[in-house]
Amino acid sequence: MGSLHADNLESISVCSQNPLQPDEFRRQGHMIIDFLADYYRDVEKYPVRSQVEPGYLRKRLPESAPYNSEPIETILQDVQKDIIPGLTHWQSPNYFAYFPSSGSIAGFLGEMLSTGFNVVGFNWMSSPAATELESIVMNWLGKMLKLPESFLFSSDGSGSSGGGVLQGTTCEAILCTLTAARDQMLNKIGRENIGKLVVYASDQTHCALQKAAQIAGINPKNFRAIATSKATNFGLSPNSLLSTILADIESGIWVHVDATYAGSACICPEFRHFIDGVEDADSFSLNAHKWFLTTLDCCCLWVKDPTALVKALPTNPEYLKNKATESKQVIDYKDWQIALSRRFRSMKLWLVLRSYGVANLRNFLRSHVKMAKQFEGLIAKDKRFEIVVPRTFAMVCFRLKPTAIFDQKLGENGQDYIVEDQTNEINQKLLESVNASGRIYMTHAVIGGIYMIRFAIGATLTEERHVNLAWKVVQEHTDAILGPLDGKLN
Amino acid sequence: MGSLHADNLESISVCSQNPLQPDEFRRQGHMIIDFLADYYRDVEKYPVRSQVEPGYLRKRLPESAPYNSEPIETILQDVQKDIIPGLTHWQSPNYFAYFPSSGSIAGFLGEMLSTGFNVVGFNWMSSPAATELESIVMNWLGKMLKLPESFLFSSDGSGSSGGGVLQGTTCEAILCTLTAARDQMLNKIGRENIGKLVVYASDQTHCALQKAAQIAGINPKNFRAIATSKATNFGLSPNSLLSTILADIESGIWVHVDATYAGSACICPEFRHFIDGVEDADSFSLNAHKWFLTTLDCCCLWVKDPTALVKALPTNPEYLKNKATESKQVIDYKDWQIALSRRFRSMKLWLVLRSYGVANLRNFLRSHVKMAKQFEGLIAKDKRFEIVVPRTFAMVCFRLKPTAIFDQKLGENGQDYIVEDQTNEINQKLLESVNASGRIYMTHAVIGGIYMIRFAIGATLTEERHVNLAWKVVQEHTDAILGPLDGKLN
Numbered sequence: 001m002g003s004l005h006a007d008n009l010e011s012i013s014v015c016s017q018n019p020l021q022p023d024e025f026r027r028q029g030h031m032i033i034d035f036l037a038d039y040y041r042d043v044e045k046y047p048v049r050s051q052v053e054p055g056y057l058r059k060r061l062p063e064s065a066p067y068n069s070e071p072i073e074t075i076l077q078d079v080q081k082d083i084i085p086g087l088t089h090w091q092s093p094n095y096f097a098y099f100p101s102s103g104s105i106a107g108f109l110g111e112m113l114s115t116g117f118n119v120v121g122f123n124w125m126s127s128p129a130a131t132e133l134e135s136i137v138m139n140w141l142g143k144m145l146k147l148p149e150s151f152l153f154s155s156d157g158s159g160s161s162g163g164g165v166l167q168g169t170t171c172e173a174i175l176c177t178l179t180a181a182r183d184q185m186l187n188k189i190g191r192e193n194i195g196k197l198v199v200y201a202s203d204q205t206h207c208a209l210q211k212a213a214q215i216a217g218i219n220p221k222n223f224r225a226i227a228t229s230k231a232t233n234f235g236l237s238p239n240s241l242l243s244t245i246l247a248d249i250e251s252g253i254w255v256h257v258d259a260t261y262a263g264s265a266c267i268c269p270e271f272r273h274f275i276d277g278v279e280d281a282d283s284f285s286l287n288a289h290k291w292f293l294t295t296l297d298c299c300c301l302w303v304k305d306p307t308a309l310v311k312a313l314p315t316n317p318e319y320l321k322n323k324a325t326e327s328k329q330v331i332d333y334k335d336w337q338i339a340l341s342r343r344f345r346s347m348k349l350w351l352v353l354r355s356y357g358v359a360n361l362r363n364f365l366r367s368h369v370k371m372a373k374q375f376e377g378l379i380a381k382d383k384r385f386e387i388v389v390p391r392t393f394a395m396v397c398f399r400l401k402p403t404a405i406f407d408q409k410l411g412e413n414g415q416d417y418i419v420e421d422q423t424n425e426i427n428q429k430l431l432e433s434v435n436a437s438g439r440i441y442m443t444h445a446v447i448g449g450i451y452m453i454r455f456a457i458g459a460t461l462t463e464e465r466h467v468n469l470a471w472k473v474v475q476e477h478t479d480a481i482l483g484p485l486d487g488k489l490n
Numbered sequence: 491m492g493s494l495h496a497d498n499l500e501s502i503s504v505c506s507q508n509p510l511q512p513d514e515f516r517r518q519g520h521m522i523i524d525f526l527a528d529y530y531r532d533v534e535k536y537p538v539r540s541q542v543e544p545g546y547l548r549k550r551l552p553e554s555a556p557y558n559s560e561p562i563e564t565i566l567q568d569v570q571k572d573i574i575p576g577l578t579h580w581q582s583p584n585y586f587a588y589f590p591s592s593g594s595i596a597g598f599l600g601e602m603l604s605t606g607f608n609v610v611g612f613n614w615m616s617s618p619a620a621t622e623l624e625s626i627v628m629n630w631l632g633k634m635l636k637l638p639e640s641f642l643f644s645s646d647g648s649g650s651s652g653g654g655v656l657q658g659t660t661c662e663a664i665l666c667t668l669t670a671a672r673d674q675m676l677n678k679i680g681r682e683n684i685g686k687l688v689v690y691a692s693d694q695t696h697c698a699l700q701k702a703a704q705i706a707g708i709n710p711k712n713f714r715a716i717a718t719s720k721a722t723n724f725g726l727s728p729n730s731l732l733s734t735i736l737a738d739i740e741s742g743i744w745v746h747v748d749a750t751y752a753g754s755a756c757i758c759p760e761f762r763h764f765i766d767g768v769e770d771a772d773s774f775s776l777n778a779h780k781w782f783l784t785t786l787d788c789c790c791l792w793v794k795d796p797t798a799l800v801k802a803l804p805t806n807p808e809y810l811k812n813k814a815t816e817s818k819q820v821i822d823y824k825d826w827q828i829a830l831s832r833r834f835r836s837m838k839l840w841l842v843l844r845s846y847g848v849a850n851l852r853n854f855l856r857s858h859v860k861m862a863k864q865f866e867g868l869i870a871k872d873k874r875f876e877i878v879v880p881r882t883f884a885m886v887c888f889r890l891k892p893t894a895i896f897d898q899k900l901g902e903n904g905q906d907y908i909v910e911d912q913t914n915e916i917n918q919k920l921l922e923s924v925n926a927s928g929r930i931y932m933t934h935a936v937i938g939g940i941y942m943i944r945f946a947i948g949a950t951l952t953e954e955r956h957v958n959l960a961w962k963v964v965q966e967h968t969d970a971i972l973g974p975l976d977g978k979l980n
Contacts, residue, residue: 018950018951018953019592019594019595019596019783019846019854019950020530020581020593020594020595020950020951021595022527022528022530022531023527024595025523025526025527025530025595025598026523026524026527028595028599029523029526029527029595029598029599029602030520030523032599032602032603032606033515033516033519033520033523033602034516035603036515036519036602036603036606037512037513037515037516037519038512039606039607040510040512040515040606041512049615050617050618050619052618052619054614054618054814054817054819054820055622055819056618056622057618057619057622057623057626058622058625058626061623061626063629063645064630064633064634065627065630065631065633065634065843065844065847065848066843066844066847066848067847067848067849068847068849068850069844069845069846069847069849069850070844070845070847072596072599072845075841075844075845079603082619083619083623083837084619085619086617086618086619086620086622086623087607087609087617087618087619087620088609088615088616088617088618089609090607090608090609090610090617091510091607091608098610098616098809101608101609101610102509103510103605103606103608104509104510105509105510105511105514105515105518105519106509106562108515108519108602108605108606109518109519109522109562111601111602111605112519112522112523112526112598112601112602112605113522113525113526113569115593115598115601115602115605115785115786116522116526116529116530116593116598117529117577117580117581118580118581118591118593118785118786119577119578119579119580119591120580120588120591120786124544125539125578126578126588127540127576127577127578127580128540128542128544128546128547128576128577128578129540129542129547129572129573129574129575129576129577130576130577132545132546132547132548132576133547133551133573133576135548136547136548136551137555139553140554140555141555143554143555144554144555155553168658168829169829169830169831170829170830171828171829171830171831172828172829175705175828179704179705182707191685191709191710192685192709194684194685194707195681195682195684206807206830207805207806207807207830208805208829208830210805211803211804211805211828211830214669214802214803215665215669215705215706215802215803215828216705216706216707217672217684217706217707217708218707219681219682220681289831293509295605295608296605296608296610296831296832296833297829297831297833312704312705313701313704313705314701315697315698315700315701316697317696317697318934318935318936319588319933319934319935319944323922324544327544329544329545330544338661338662338665338701338705338828339658339659339660339661339662339698339787340659340660340661340696340697340698340701341659341661341779341786341787342786343786343787347573351565353555353556354555354556354559354560354565355559355560355562355565356509356559357555357556357557357558357559357560358555358556358557359557359558359559360558360559364509432813443809444808444809445808445809446808454809460508460509460510461508461510463508
């Protein structure tokens with residue numbers, strides 16, 4: 001910019017200094033593209049988990065916003081100098097923590113287009129393409145997943161059908177479906193009975209569901225977390241679920257299938273069976289911003305009965321009334337979600353689907369699963385480690401075995417509970433030591449009292465060599481903690 | 491891309507064909523920047539409100555996702571050919587509908603950076619810069635608005651203080667604060683008393699509040715919409731509010747001030763008085779993505795007591811536990827909002843604040859208010875029209891007067907209620923006729939039975955000449971409906 005004059009109101013000639021002036025947009029836009037291309041080129045060099053201390057940025061930035069404008073060149077220098085050290089690099093090929101964050105060129109370009117158009121799209125009228133493209137790509141993706149027809153829009157766009165909507169995150173998707181499910185029941189039994197509603201889930205279900213139930217006014221004591229165990233690999237046992245439900249008196253139930261992480265993989269024929277039975281569910285969701293080359297945020301939600309959503313989440317202010325809505329030929333997505341305003345998220349999903357195509361998307365997912373198998377193979381060769389829960393997709397849960405720790409350090413004289421506690425402690429120490437090095441980043445889980453290290457493969461830039469390196473890093477830090485691996489265990 | 495081979499899984503050499511390959515990112519990124527720069531250059535040429543019919547896009551796009559990849563060149567041609575005709579152009583200088591959508595270069599660049607980094611930022615650890623920059627810019631903006639200290643983070647980052655958070659939209663911000671307010675009360679009176687809670691608002695309050703109350707499980711019959719009238723310009727009368735509250739038995743109340751649209755203007759000293767009294771509120775929000783040069787979505791929420799939010803919206807799964815959280819020296823923003831995952835929104839707000847500075851941001855807002863005054867002046871010169879509600883910021887609510895319609899068309903013999911109905915009808919006809927032309931886009935409101943046209947100035951590219959043109963368009967369509975303006979009324 002540079003030419004905006006702060007001290008002279010009258011001098012604002014909007015034309016040459018407009019904050020959206022096309023030539024200036026072009027100049028600065030190209031600058032940022034180069035900045036980000038360099039970032040991707042160099043991302044591997046940065047410590048994966050940020051090394052800064054709490055409060056680091058407050059010490060570097062001024063206490064107040066600048067009174068006058070600053071040039072983009074200065075700002076980008078500060079991004080490099082002050083922001084990048086405070087980033088945990090989710091796009092690094094050495095990032096194996098939390099969940100995949102598989103950004104891509106197409107996902108980024110789609111985001112740029114939707115940001116650039118900056119349409120709001122709460123109803124059809126406010127930008128028809130935003131609504132229609134969303135319905136179309138949600139049908140495309142539903143077909144790739146072989147979802148039952150009852151979850152899709154009918155091909156002639158006519159009346160009573162299911163359909164899909166893009167939400168920001170699973171948390172929002174779950175809250176929407178929970179609200180619809182709640183109201184479907186309250187309309188039968190009376191609103192004063194909200195205290196009687198019960199929500200069922202596995203004790204391994206994402207914390208989002210409990211939070212959604214809390215927001216929706218479900219009494220926390222009516223949230224049934226059904227116990228899972230190592231015997232079923234911590235999966236939900238249908239028998240446990242059935243007996244818990246039968247213990248409550250219910251005349252109807254809404255079933256939501258949350259396939260946040262691995263739902264994407266079900267576009268591969270060999271993984272589709274993991275969602276067998278979805279035809280009996282009421283709603284289904286997955287996050288394209290996890291393992292589907294799309295940037296945050298992009299949660300895909302399909303429901304069989306959109307009117308249940310629309311009834312639970314309606315808004316109909318006068319200023320939004322329009323002929324298209326009255327014609328009932330259009331979708332007004334505002335009533336399928338929490339918020340009124342909404343981003344044009346289908347743009348990035350459309351770009352991803354077209355830029356890569358079904359075939360390459362499958363191969364992308366398979367390449368991660370293949371790398372996870374390779375990592376498993378490396379673990380199996382080192383007798384100090386064990387796989388705690390069988391790997392299904394591209395995440396490996398492993399730990400140092402108790403025998404590795406006690407054979408080498410303490411001999412065989414530890415008591416059982418001490419052994420388990422100390423094993424957890426050493427694994428925790430190992431993880432912290434690895435992450436603090438900045439060379440790779442993994443996170444952890446505790447299930448059934450077992451502390452395990454989660455190695456989640458999903459960063460777009462990750463190649464086999466990064467997985468091999470990661471394993472070397474784990475071994476080096478293990479050596480440093482336990483002493484070098486001797487012959488007897490191997 | 492182009493070189494991904496669909497038919498040969500083994501040929502995936504991730505390096506040369508990676509979906510984030512830096513050189514390919516650079517090439518395609520520059521292409522999109524040029525595409526968008528051309529879009530801004532040409533946006534004025536497009537019909538402002540999309541002219542397509544429901545279902546137009548389904549007829550143009552294939553029924554399924556492509557099996558093989560498609561090049562970006564083809565996709566961009568389709569964006570131009572199939573998507574742009576279906577857009578309502580919120581960035582057009584001739585866009586005066588709904589609310590301002592003031593995108594800017596800095597807002598766009600900030601979005602690109604945050605999309606490019608694609609960090610999730612649910613807690614401090616997952617990307618410290620995302621959390622710390624958010625706290626810092628929220629303090630900057632709070633100071634620009636002269637919010638009471640009790641809403642800001644303490645400057646040493648220490649314990650008990652207020653603070654700000656960026657939400658996606660006001661709907662989410664309101665739902666979060668309502669949930670906090672609800673639980674603050676339910677913790678006192680017992681969770682079983684949820685049916686007794688009451689929410690108060692003006693009958694002109696955004697429909698988001700009623701929807702939020704609905705989601706949070708408040709009984710719809712306990713939503714008190716307090717009547718407003720033309721006598722107070724449809725503003726909330728403190729006396730009506732007081733008497734309504736006194737009619738309920740309440741031991742405490744949470745007051746939220748929603749300044750979604752015009753809150754931004756309060757960074758100008760001459761407008762700050764509009765939020766006098768905010769020091770007695772519990773929470774305050776505005777949308778930077780409306781009238782503050784920031785792209786969707788970016789709602790700024792400040793609260794005095796963040797622990798009320800954190801208590802109402804907590805999540806604490808094992809896999810997110812980390813040393814930084816345990817140190818209590820950091821903010822984990824996940825518990826200030828609905829969702830767990832979150833975008834790095836402070837990046838765009840930071841870029842906007844620095845790129846333009848306080849002085850230019852004030853001038854930007856003032857330039858819109860000045861144009862609204864200019865538009866008012868044009869209306870005043872045409873006796874067929876009246877301003878229905880006094881203009882405060884940059885939105886003008888006007889209509890064709892009954893006398894204009896009946897003097898010219900029917901004489902003076904209409905009955906009062908017919909006059910009012912027919913006036914509404916003619917104004918509706920005028921608005922539809924103007925919007926259908928595609929030359930400008932405005933929307934409407936009905937308040938106190940009066941149908942009025944809303945002329946909201948806020949698009950970044952709008953200049954005085956667009957406002958003058960808009961008025962000419964309104965006059966031309968009025969002439970076409972009522973016949974040319976004759977001498978007697980002017």
